[in-house]
Amino acid sequence: MAGWRTHAGRAITLPHDNIDTDQLIPARFMSAPRSEGYGKFLLHDLRHDADGAEVPDFPLNRHDDATILVAGRNFGSGSSREAAVYALVDAGITTVIAPSFGDIFASNAVNNGLLPARLSERQVKQLMMHLGDQSGAARIDIDAKELRIGDHSFAFELDDGWQTKLINGWDDIDLTLAHRDQIHSFRDQRLKTSRWAWPTAQDQEPPGTRAQ
């Protein structure tokens, strides 16, 4: 994952609360390999009618150049499916601005370079009023934790650890493996003091033999 500091793009609004992960990507698309690209699944059942035709006035259908979404509270609530983030990222979205996010969604977003920028309800309302059903020029600065859409300039909230991660595009596994010795000694200590925490062996068969 590549890190990023600033982004200049186009913002649009999705003026709804509780846009859940089942909306972001319906479950039936989740068996596809990522290499296929998940952008076409983004908000599929809101963007298309029952016959599969595009809903012409859905914001994402009207503005295919959008890179920033301004949405209502509790964006990404629901399941842990990281595919919801893949759909956004593969559709070219870099930033979602909302008053609040589902917890798991927000960490998944950061793990994939997607910025979950939190503003107050009032600030989000102002942006929605400003944009209406149009798209607008927008600029995001992760270093400064600032965003500008039209004349509106706001400081957004973002956890410091997430800020660093988004900027550096770090892979946690490499970071963690630098602590390998500490992990091993923790494990050895836990095994000594809390042996009950290890599963009782079921039989003498090597693990995996129940696999068919």
Next chain:
Amino acid sequence: MTQPRTLLDKLWSAHEILKREDGTSLLWVDRHLVHEGSHHAFGKLAARGADVAAPDLTFAVVDHYAPTRQRERIADPQVSRMIDTLRNNAKQHRLQLFDLMDPGQGIVHVVGPEQGLTLPGLLINCGDSHTSTHGAFGALAFGIGATEVAHVLATQTIWQKKPKSMRITVDGSLGPGVSAKDIALNWIARLGTGGAQGCAIEYAGSAVRDLSMEGRMTLCNLSIEGGARLGMVAPDEVTFAYLKDRPYAPKGADWDAGLEDWANLPSDDGAEFDLEVTLHGDDIAPTVTWGTSPEQALPVTETIPDPATLDPGKADAARAALDYMDLPSGRALEGIAVDQVFLGSCTNGRIEDLRAAAAVLAGRRAKVPGMVSPGSAQVKAQAEQEGLDRIFTEAGLDWVASGCSMCVGMNGDLVAPGKRCASSTNRNFRGRQGPGARTHLMSPAMVAAAAVTGTITDVRPLLHGRAA
């Protein structure tokens, strides 16, 4: 004297390997549960050429795509491919797999506890939001995304910021026909789906203590629908009695040592929580959702609200929900006709749930079609031993094999567009049970009542003279 500590404090410090300057902790993971949906994570591991760090602590379960009929010959090649991918990953990394035909197969959050893989004092991760279920045992259990699943596979650790602590106390006791599901829908309706965002909930109070492990699991399972990171109940004699002699639970001296450690887990007297909420069990009625968010729930005796009278922030959502659900405001919830019912899921697919539904259905016929999918093969076997399967089939419902099934529809068990389903599941999101499907969440007993009358119905009168 040391500061009184919460259950969360104790579990957190027992797993903290180190803490970064930005306040993020690296935690040790005791159990990692994977399923077919973990294919992205295994793909990431393969891309790095990495191995699973602790195959002895990693368990694989076929559930999300598990067919509930004709398992011998899977008709859908996509379903077949997803299950084969998990089999291959389990084999390659030498993971214990609960495969489709294994007597231990089931929904991962039913299997963990019933196998004794879930224990008090553990940290449990799974790439599924309903991992909060396992917190019912006094464990730190939370769902993670695919990148984090890959991280746990590769390191057996997870980076996390400590959540805020929240205690939901339910005083008094629940009336007949009222269950853990109703407690959950009640608090979520009150606080909203973001009400517990960023929090670890500890459920306490007499009505929670009185719940069986099954009820506590339902309560913790639904924590995520109120936005919480996880839910927990402090372990007690009910917990220990449930776990003793389970296949993977500790035995002999290890069991005794476990008991000793687990007795110290409950929150200390005087421990402080960031947020406190109190409900009264006696005030809770059977509760039903009317919209497309779990917070859009009301006692079954109520009428659908007029969006104009709601908080302005919620009015638009209510209008859109009623439009999708094809329901008018002001209509009584009781009497809304349903097209079908579904009993099952990690929320309410356990033996006690099936018993509660069977108590209503015994000797009665369902007016609408429906499916009963036990939470695991073991629950299925137990239910058949108790004759519950005959109660369901004699009532006209289909008795099928276990899996996530119609809760999420990945295996092809779908509610058709425009159809209305009374469901014991966890999410009434738009399209969750299939494109255009309309879901009403409720307890298993209430689903059974809906089956009997073909409409949303207060189960309580149907229980008169019956042992619920």
